Amino acid sequence: SLKVLPILKETLSSCQSTLLLKLKNNLDTLEDIHDLIEVSIHNNPPVSVKDGGIIKKGYNEELDELRLISKEGKNLIASLEDKERQETGIKSLRIGFNRVFGYYIEVTKSNLSLVPDRYTRKQTLVNCERYITAELKEFETKILGAEEKIKLLEYDLFTLIREKISSHIERIQKTAKILAKLDVLASFAEVSYMNNYIKPKITNNDEIIIKNSRHPVVELVLEEELFVPNDIHLDCNENQMVIITGPNMAGKSTYMRQVALIVLMAQIGCFVPADSAEISIVDRIFTRIGASDDLAAGDSTFMVEMKEVSLILREATKRSLIILDEVGRGTSTYDGLSIAWAVIEYIHNHIGAKTLFATHYHELTQLEGKLQRVKNYCISVKEKDNNIIFLRKIIKGGADRSYGIHVASLAGLPKKVIKRAGEIMESLKNVETAASSNVSDRISINNNPKQDKTVKNKQLELYNYVEQNVLNEIKALDIMTMSPIEALNFLYKIKKKIDNIEG
Template sequence: TLLGVLDRTATPMGARLLRDWILHPLRDLTALTARQDLIASYLAEPFLLSKCREALKGIRDIERTTSRLSQGSGNARDLQSLGVSISHIPSLKQDLSSLPDAPSLQPHLCSRLHEFQELTEILSQALVDEPPAHLRDGGVIRDGWSPELDELRNASRGGKDWIARLQEDERKRTGIDSLKIKFNNVFGYFIEITSTHLAKVPDDYTRKQTMANAERYITPALKEMENKVLGAEERSKQLEAELFAQLRSQVITHLPKLQETAAAVAEVDVLCALAEVAQYHRHCRPVLNQEKGFFINNGRHPVLEQTLTDVKFVPNDTELDPETARLQILTGPNMAGKSTYIRQIALIAVMAQIGAYVPADSATIGLVDRIFCRVGASDDLSRGQSTFMVEMSETALILN
């Protein structure tokens, strides 16, 4: 498809915008010329094009992320993803502003690329590098961000260390090497001793549960420490949820600028992608006007020329002049390329009217307001099979 050929975008936002551009070509000559000018600037500065592409690769889906956060459904990974994305905006903006000859679209895009230095620092300092998917799992906020949270975590970790030491001490005291201190949601922490060592159980152990091959016990000291550990864990998770809500609220205060930045990033991404396609496949800048002529010199099918591997695509000229050639009737044998030729003309018109360069040596195109077509869609151009050829092949398969 045309979208598949042109889609060299680096961000999900850019991919969606490119699809929208192809579905809604423009007739605004000023807007189209502005897009062409920026693509021309990128082609003249391939180093800046590659730098912008690198910056874009680090930007994730700001548009969808901010939408989830504003609706209250975003999680810690969304915040972390947003922080990483906006950290790349300054370098993208700098590379874009470095383009020479300042095409008209450049200052407009730069003004919409907002920098969020303070928010970037807050998110990078507050969140761990790889937060869990669910807030209830804890471990979202980085150590050192909240003194109160650090204190609760230290209490929880200290308690667990105490329990680990208690296990070693009880093994030595009782002489039961298989003694283990375990935890579950029903009983909390307990001491588990296998049936073969029940004779060695001290008098200060209180039986809690009998299993098939073991018995479970508790002690007053163990339950006291359990209350401290579980209380600290529960409070730390509650505090993390509060801190996360505060961070999300801070992000939402920047929502209009974040959305504007996302839209600008998407546009830069699409224009960089179109520039790269033009660079790799030797596309030319079409001359657009409000007249009714359509002139293509050595035009090529934008999809087919990239999918053909065994043979080289043969270019074709097109001349539609309102004075001398308003209508053309195309005839020829099966598999001569008639369908390919008329599709090629339509696709070139669409490409020109999204602001892209076109696969031709030169092109002068009067802007069109609609394209009508009725083409047999059962052919297989990539294999050189016309509609008739496909129908005959299927018939032969049935008969044989």
């Protein structure tokens, strides 16, 4: 990596960008550190620094000698033997080895008169004498301990090199930061060029206006269809909250994610996947997307969802971007609808943050016109021959169906199940038509941010809506087939529901 720093700095010299030229001027090429590493450390050292094989040949004379001894120990002994024969004139002199004495010089008794004074007698045998010399013992020590010494010396040398380099840690860190910035900028440039991104206009006017936005990941992985781009307009005046309805699998979550990603990409300095983009700076992006539980903490999917929503409502500001996907789906219909409704009111009245809110509670679409800054959008679909085609296009207005049974059919559920589901759905529609014709007319809309907390119970009065369902339960009851205990249990359940309605 250090080797290319001079080339990189030279390349940056030809740039016209003020930022790139500033990075070039501050870039330390660390050539002295590169040279030290180049002459001392092997290109492919072992994983462990204590196993040897780290230091290059030629860096340390003692290490080179130890390696030579370890590799050519027998040759060195043979050379020493020839040397001793020539110096003493003893032609039969030989060097041997045993585990008791180590290396020794053996001289026959007929040649004892030629033994020099520097020889030290070690052992006397019948036909010969065995001697040692200081040079021989030095060779013995080097040969026998060479491998272990090599490892110890290499580690010591490595430690010294490491300490030398660490004394320049501030220079290295400064260079690393500059390289990190260049890496990010190069990645931004490459992905923007390869995928036809555009330069966003960054503002501070609390508006997000994006034309033909695309998801930066999904558009690259689609194989059998083209990605359908969509517009988005959010502000803090008339388009603060967008409620998005539409079928499952139609693209609601993808649309919301791409808006959040584009805002994030623009704010970190990257071009964005769109035809044009005017994006106001946000202080934070909050998301509540997907379903997950936390078994370790003992939290259900719904509890995790509520904790995340709670955090958003506590921490979000008017400058935030909030993405909420099907809040309330983890509990009963009435509870979920009530929570979703209250969350929308709270964000609208008390926070004022730009918000995308996807839901299957079509009753929420009635909030447009009742809450000033709420707008309805939906994913368009086309019905053909009892089937649906997802057009993936965001259009104004609310959806009145979720097409869940159609999606279940696409997923491969048995035809009998699909048919029966259709029959049950029609029955449920007939029961609920009268009760749900216009829910918002039966709910007291809280459109006053300064409203006193004492009226909070009137904010979600679903009395008539729920009361109708209680009456439907009673009408459907067959009292002639009930046992006394079943009648009491049913009466207790109905009483509890009525108590909940009345608060």
